[in-house]
Amino acid sequence: MATAEQIKALIRSHLSDDSERFFTLALQVAAHEAKQGHGPLAHEIRDLVDRARSEKKRRTVQGLPTELDTLIEADLPGVPLSALVLPTSLLDRIHRVISEYRQRDKLRLHGLSHRRKILLTGPPGTGKTLTARVLAHELRLPLFTVQADRLVTKFMGETGARLRLMFEMIREREGVYLFDEFDALAAGRTRDNDVGEMRRVLTALLQFIEGDSSDSIIIASTNTPELLDHALFRRFDDILSYALPSDDERKRLIANTLGTFRGSRFGWKTAIDGSKGLSSAEVVEACRDALKEAVLGDLKNVSAIDLNRAMSERHHGHGGQRRSESTNSL
Known part of the structure; x- marks a missing residue:
């Protein structure tokens, strides 16, 4: 049992x-x-x-437009707000999005609208996608993840047509819509590789975002905000910037992930030092790797030394070492 x-x-x-x-x-x-x-x-x-x-999954994907069903991943996330390990200032702003949505009718009585167009920027693995999943769960809405890079096609006018269908769906089917890798659609108009078709796509995107007045939450996520067209930024109600986790945040991530597998004599300094330079996602992945080793080895606890071995693999295998070296060179 x-x-x-x-x-x-x-x-x-x-x-x-x-x-x-x-x-x-x-x-x-x-x-x-x-x-x-x-x-x-x-x-x-x-x-x-x-x-x-x-x-x-079946309940969520029912009714997706045929033209978009290969471009959207639908889900009903079960990730609570407590799963987010972020700075207090960032959590407060996420709380504000949730509070305004829940009281949107009250805001409307005074001619105001709730925050619903959010831009998330920051390095990979720092919590941007997790934030979208948490918002969907807390607001009891389905999450529709849009692969922005797959919306773009080589055929004249097809990308714009897909965008129109997407924003019709946003208007008709309330949910949290995450545009992942947003810069694939919204790169600046002055880039060297710019072409006329992509200028038209960007212009249409600006119009669709500005003209949308649905209750759906639109979240755009990018690792490279410097590539975005400057005109986009004022179309968003809020811009949240993510960064690599602090010492305290990495400690909370480790504690949350290891749970009861963390012994009373766990070496926190060793673990925190070893996780320096990793993203939140990489810290969690390393903890899960260490957990697997403990379970398969019939061990009751994960030691800080075992965890650091998993952290080291993330440093060398997932870009963490390169990131640390580039940081040290600044």
Whole structure:
């Protein structure tokens, strides 16, 4: 049977309406049962999770325009606000987006509208996509992730037509719309590789964003804000800038991810020093790698030394080392 800690964690995730955490914990229970020799039960638990996830996805994607169904990833995220580990100033602004949406009718009575066009900028893995998932969950809206680079085609006028369909969907189907890699659509008009068709696409994009008055939340995300056309910035209600996590933020990420696998004598200084220069996503991925090693090795805890070994792999294999070297050269 599942351990007492697993049962308590399952209950906590259910009460907090964190479906993804619930699914993850259920799969951990399945792995535990398989290890105990209860193969049929483990298989049944995994099958239940797979079916629940498939049904969740099916409900979300119903009714997508045929022309856009290969360009949009639809989801119903179960990521609560507590999952965001960010500076207080940034969290306050995210809280403000949520509060204004929930009280949008009150704002309308005074001729005001809620913040709903948000630009997120910053290095990869710093929490931009996670923020969109959290907003969708907190506002009880589906998340539609638009692959902006795939919207662009080589055929004259087709990209503009797709954009028109996209903004019709934004108007008719309320949700959180994340335009990932936004610079693929919105690069500045003075760039050397600019062509007439992309100038027309950018002009249309500016008009669509400015003219949209739906209740949907539009989120544009970019790792390279310097490439964006300057006229775009004033079309957004808020611009949130993300950065690599601080020492305190990395400590919270490690504590949250390792959970009960972090022993009472965990070497925090070693872990925090070893994670310096990594993005939030890389810290979490390294923690999960260390967790896997502990589980497969039948260990009760993850030591800071084990974690630093996983952190080192992220430094060397995912660009962290290069980022640290470039930082030191400044």
